[in-house]
Amino acid sequence: MDPKHRIVILGAGYTGMMAAHGIARRTRNADVTLVNPTDVFNERLRQHQAAVGQQLAVHRIPDLVAPAGVTFVQGRAAQIDAANRSVVLADGNNLGYDYLVYAIGSATPRSEHAFAIDDPEFAQALRDNAEGVLTVCGAGLTGIEAAAEAAEAYPKMRVILLSRGEPGSMMGSKARSYLMNTLDRLGVEIRTGVTVTRIHPHAVELDDGERIPTDITLCTTGVVHARLAAEAGIAVDDAGRVTVDAALRSVSHPEVFAIGDAAAIRQAYGTIHGTCQSAIPAGAHTAESITRILRGKDPRPFRFGYIHQPVSLGRKDAVIQFTNPDDTPSRWYLKGRAAIAYKEAVSSSPLKFYRSKSPIPSAFTKRTGGRHNPTLSKGSSR
Ligand SMILES: Cc1cc2nc3c(=O)[nH]c(=O)nc-3n(C[C@H](O)[C@H](O)[C@H](O)COP(=O)(O)OP(=O)(O)OC[C@H]3O[C@@H](n4cnc5c(N)ncnc54)[C@H](O)[C@@H]3O)c2cc1C
Incomplete structure (x- = not known):
């Protein structure tokens, strides 16, 4: 053999x-x-x-x-x-x-005087500063999700989200406005059009020289x-x-x-x-x-189209922007409870598959079209 x-x-x-x-x-x-x-x-x-x-x-x-x-x-x-x-x-x-x-x-890149999203000490630092100031540098999806999660878990904490561009700028207008309203409801203060140049032990410095006082800083850029x-x-x-x-x-x-x-x-x-x-x-x-x-055959080319931009906004809210294959937003999005359920299904499905004995589900392989779910209505949630 x-x-x-x-x-x-x-x-x-x-x-x-x-x-x-x-x-x-x-x-x-x-x-x-x-x-x-x-x-x-x-x-x-x-x-x-x-x-x-x-x-x-x-x-x-x-x-x-x-x-x-x-x-x-x-x-x-x-x-x-x-x-x-x-x-x-x-x-x-x-x-x-x-x-x-x-x-x-x-x-995740490390910067002096700032935590990264996978720093094991960050959770304790949040607990120690439950009524203090958390500054999150970078409003990509990781920064948004972390800011929302912290604001929800620590309602007395002041959470500041710093960003060059608009948070959720890759989303359609309805999903983006839902995202912004939810961050506002959670009390997240958003400052856009700013560039962080330096992080000090208790301040974040911007390119115009302004120093934003902070107790802890989370860096989520890149x-x-x-x-x-x-x-x-x-x-x-x-x-x-x-x-x-x-x-x-x-x-x-x-x-x-x-x-x-x-x-x-x-x-x-x-x-x-x-x-x-x-x-x-x-x-x-x-x-x-x-x-x-x-088996002596040639491999096939890989073709992939995006289907969604899922964003959780704490444990009680989320927004999902459905996309065209090139990741531009389509007309469809989910919000609220439907979005939470969708995001949870997305997050748990890989582990369910690894634990199962079933063949690879087509949802994991046939990602070429990026079509929306036909049961959803235009620009609405379920
Ligand atoms: C907060 C957050 C939320 C996200 N949410 C979403 C989302 O909702 N939807 C989405 O599509 N994507 C999301 N992403 C992105 C997604 O998690 C990554 O794209 C995905 O994990 C990439 O998978 P991977 O297998 O390439 O890498 P990883 O999941 O990072 O796995 C790489 C593995 O390699 C191991 N490794 C590293 N170096 C070595 C080495 N030298 N030798 C052996 N092993 C090594 C690591 O320990 C790790 O276990 C999110 C990311 C973050 C941080």
Whole structure:
């Protein structure tokens, strides 16, 4: 009997987990090894909840992958020896591969005197400053969700959200005005058109020299990418994401697939930005591609269209802007209870799948159209 193909997947986030399950459920002709620094799954979709101290369910990675026949290795990939097709872990162990899936996600940048969304100390700092001032720098979706969550959990806290542009500017006017009204109801003070130049221990400095006094600061601007691929000579873009072809293979090393936040995936409308809604289909697609290659077939091109921009606004409100495939807003949105239910379904569905034995649902793979739900009415909530 021929030896099994060795598939090593780096990163057990949403993407790596989907690729591992997809390959293991499709073929018995591969040894699938999943590598991650911790043995607990990081639910990034709920990171704003964890940040304010909510207790989240603990999902142990070995429990999620062992039933599918995937081997879990707890460790951090320290080096990829692309010429010899092996990965060196931080503990010195070596993993040889025939195909490598690079799914190490992105990291939150750190700044002095400010917390990041995944800082374990942030929740305690909020508790200690329940009647103080929290300044959130950056009103992308993470900044909005964190500000809303903190304002709801600590009604006596003054929450200031600083942004260059309008929060929710990528949404349609109705969803955006719902978002702004909800932030206002929660007492979040929004200052737009400002650029943060420096963060001091108890003040945030703007480009015009103004200093906003604060007790704690949360920085939510941007993500950074590890140098792991670049150091291995694998082609990356300016941000450090692996450059891939239409089938999600590295343009320099076709035996390496890259997916999720760690990959620069081009579509007709531009490069996909880091979201779970694109990461999971990319993981499922890579699983299909690798199993096709193992059967002597060519991988197919990956096609992806966005469907939504989901934003939770505390535990009691949310707004979902449905989109065209290129992420421009469509005429449809959800708000209030319907939006909360939708967002919860989106956030919990990956874990439900990893725990199940079912085939990959088409919702995880057929993301090419980005059509709205025909049961929704125009510009309304249910
Ligand atoms: C607060 C917040 C809310 C969000 N909400 C949404 C949303 O509503 N909808 C949406 O679509 N997207 C959302 N996102 C974005 C989404 O979470 C990411 O796009 C998604 O997690 C990317 O998945 P990934 O598998 O590429 O990376 P990750 O989920 O980050 O997983 C990467 C994994 O790789 C591991 N890793 C890192 N380095 C190494 C290494 N050297 N060796 C081995 N393993 C390594 C990490 O520990 C991690 O477990 C949100 C993000 C945040 C922060």
